[in-house]
Amino acid sequence: xxxxxxxxxxxxxxxxxxxxxxxxxxxxxxxxxxxxxxxxxxxxxxxxxxxxxxxxxxxxxxxxxxxxxxxxxxxxxxxxxxxxxxxxxxxxxxxxxxxxxxxxxxxxxxxxxxxxxxxxxxxxxxxxxxxxxxxxxxxxxxxxxxxxxxxxxxxxxxxxxxxxxxxxxx
Numbered sequence: 627x628x629x630x631x632x633x634x635x636x637x638x639x640x641x642x643x644x645x646x647x648x649x650x651x652x653x654x655x656x657x658x659x660x661x662x663x664x665x666x667x668x669x670x671x672x673x674x675x676x677x678x679x680x681x682x683x684x685x686x687x688x689x690x691x692x693x694x695x696x697x698x699x700x701x702x703x704x705x706x707x708x709x710x711x712x713x714x715x716x717x718x719x720x721x722x723x724x725x726x727x728x729x730x731x732x733x734x735x736x737x738x739x740x741x742x743x744x745x746x747x748x749x750x751x752x753x754x755x756x757x758x759x760x761x762x763x764x765x766x767x768x769x770x771x772x773x774x775x776x777x778x779x780x781x782x783x784x785x786x787x788x789x790x791x792x793x794x795x796x
Contacts, residue, residue, distance in 0.1 A: 632724060634678060634702045635732055636660035642682075644691035654687035656680055656694070658702060658724075680704070682726045690729050699732040 642656040658680050662673030680702055682690045694700060704726040711719055731738045 630706045631727075632704060632706055634658055634660050634680075634724065635734075636678075636699070636702075638694055638696055638698050638700065639677065641696050642687075642691045642694055644687060652684055652687040654682045654690045656682075656690070658700070678702075679721065679723045680726050680729070681707075681723055682729055686726070686729065693731070694729070699735065701728075701730050701732050702726050703728040 636658040639657040639659050642654040644652060644654045646652055656679075658678045660676045660678065662676070663670050664673040665671075702724060704724040707723050707725050709721050709723060713719060
């Protein structure tokens with residue numbers, strides 16, 4: 627069995643468009659621009675962009691339409707789907723789309739701003755100081771119990787097994 631699962635990371639070219647099928651099933655569509663980075667003699671350069679139409683269905687479609695906006699960087703996991711049609715002028719057209727299984731915000735270049743669906747620049751904030759924990763109270767250890775039965779094996783001979791005088795396996 628072959629699987630055509632793809633993972634794409636890019637930026638939305640427009641706000642997602644939320645529509646409903648005649649049966650009431652939500653579907654959101656958006657285009658994702660995926661930029662290639664290529665190594666040139668002068669360093670990294672932006673290569674050609676590829677544009678993918680992404681279809682998101684049901685509850686996730688409604689979540690995407692509320693959460694993502696133009697320019698948002700996101701990660702899409704889904705399956706490639708080929709579609710063909712004929713224009714009113716009689717020309718044959720085809721397109722490859724992505725039926726999304728998962729859509730998530732990318733936080734590679736900055737945290738996601740609450741409620742905007744877009745990454746915001748990272749701001750350095752000092753970490754809060756942890757509160758010191760109080761020292762636990764310890765009961766005094768009687769002199770007779772020191773070195774015997776407290777779980778420490780340091781400085782003692784290994785225990786002997788009862789049968790045959792062999793050492794215990796620990």
